[in-house]
Amino acid sequence: MKPSHSTMSASSSSATEEVIKQRKRDSRNEEGLVLNAMIYLLAGEGYSVTVIKTKRTTNTNKMLIPETITSDDGQIFTQDDIRPMSDVLLRSLGYEPITLPATSPKQIKRNREAQMSNGVLYFLTHLGFLFMEKKTKKASVTERLVRVVSITKENMIYTKDDLFNIGEFIENLMADESTSTSKVVFNAELLAAYDDPLASQYVQPPTYIQPTPVYFQPTLVQPQIVQQPVNVPYIQQQLNVAPMYCYSYTPAYYVPYNQQQYFNNDRQDM
Numbered sequence: 001m002k003p004s005h006s007t008m009s010a011s012s013s014s015a016t017e018e019v020i021k022q023r024k025r026d027s028r029n030e031e032g033l034v035l036n037a038m039i040y041l042l043a044g045e046g047y048s049v050t051v052i053k054t055k056r057t058t059n060t061n062k063m064l065i066p067e068t069i070t071s072d073d074g075q076i077f078t079q080d081d082i083r084p085m086s087d088v089l090l091r092s093l094g095y096e097p098i099t100l101p102a103t104s105p106k107q108i109k110r111n112r113e114a115q116m117s118n119g120v121l122y123f124l125t126h127l128g129f130l131f132m133e134k135k136t137k138k139a140s141v142t143e144r145l146v147r148v149v150s151i152t153k154e155n156m157i158y159t160k161d162d163l164f165n166i167g168e169f170i171e172n173l174m175a176d177e178s179t180s181t182s183k184v185v186f187n188a189e190l191l192a193a194y195d196d197p198l199a200s201q202y203v204q205p206p207t208y209i210q211p212t213p214v215y216f217q218p219t220l221v222q223p224q225i226v227q228q229p230v231n232v233p234y235i236q237q238q239l240n241v242a243p244m245y246c247y248s249y250t251p252a253y254y255v256p257y258n259q260q261q262y263f264n265n266d267r268q269d270m
Contacts, residue, residue: 025060030160031145032063033167035117037158038124039064039186040166041151045127046072048187053178062171065116067183069123077123079116086118089125090144093133098143107142114145121146129153169194 039049048070056062069077087097102108121131134147151158158166170186173194177184184190 028060028063030147030164031113031117032061033164033171034148035113035120036061036064036167036170037163038117038120038151039066040170040191041124041129041158042069042120042127043186043188043191046188048185050183050185051174052183053174053181056175061167062174063113063117064170064174065113066120069120082119082123083112083115084119085122086115086143089118089122089146093146095138095144098139098141100141102142110142114139114143118143118146121148124151127153 039051042049049066050068050070051064052067065079066082067079069082071077090097098111102111125131130152131148132150132152134149136144136147138144148163149160151163173186173190174184177190
């Protein structure tokens, strides 16, 4: 007996729904692992990143959200300091930050994750890192999370696979360390304790490249002046580095920052 048309339609619909769910899980895994890897990169630069223990995820990799980022001289950047950096990053890439208020706990959570991920990525660019962006569709009701396919510093490039491996290592380290504490501080000392032998199970050596341009030939463009003040007032003083340059995926844009266009000299409260 042949299956009825309604049975076949239901089966096809179920299969389609499962494919969509799997794609969402894959996307979620990618976002979480890359943010975890960025925590590793910050720790390797001498920063201490504090992450609060939260409940485990079941079907996806755990995205670790920094509670604070502390420099080697004791300067503390809270989430209230980091999230506004997302707006600066998005505008530098030609996107407008979302203005619609979140209407559900899920949207609030998603916005927070995107802003923190973007903020940490922007933080890294002020430490000399460059990234290649993966273009994605605009989110309709939540903040855009900038996706990356590689992160580069000097003559070294971390590919997507490198970032995934590092992200899994950080996730496992968090699980191991949080069994006896409610928060974990990721720093160079903690990573060194796990580098041999545990880290070698997860972290592959980054791919080395020649110190020659690997991105598209950049086109110089003028950044737009942000009319509304961005609440990242003292990052320039605390991160005393050269102006930042961002590269997008296709085409590439070389965006020189006029710091005074994006930062106020006096700190403002949220």
